[in-house]
Structures are given as structure tokens and as C-alpha cells.
Amino acid sequence: MKHIMRCPKCKEYTMKEICGRCEVRTENPKPAKFSVEDPYGKYRREAKEMEGTA
Ligand SMILES: [Zn+2]
Numbered sequence: 001m002k003h004i005m006r007c008p009k010c011k012e013y014t015m016k017e018i019c020g021r022c023e024v025r026t027e028n029p030k031p032a033k034f035s036v037e038d039p040y041g042k043y044r045r046e047a048k049e050m051e052g053t054a
Contacts, residue, residue, distance in 0.1 A: 003028070 005026035006012070007019035019026055 005029070
């Protein structure tokens, strides 16, 4: 699965692990953003696990 990365130096978004301009390692910009899109996903998974063990 591809995910967007960001260069900490030039703030450019890229799919690469190394920024082509700065040749520095890119980092994952705020992974928390993705969990906000599905705030109940965690609870759904927990409910499913409880069903399986009950
Ligand atoms: Zn850069």
C-alpha cells in the first residue's frame, strides 16, 4: 500500500522515501489524520473480536 510522505526540508509531498530535491529522508505527515476518517473503525474491530471470543 502506497502512502504519501513529506520532505521535512522543502515541505514537498512525495511517494518516495528520499526527497529527490534535498536527498533527505521523508517522513509520514500526521498519521493521526487517517484515523479521523474512520473514528468508529476501532470500535467495530473490538466488537468483532468480542463476538469471536464470546
Ligand atoms: Zn525536499
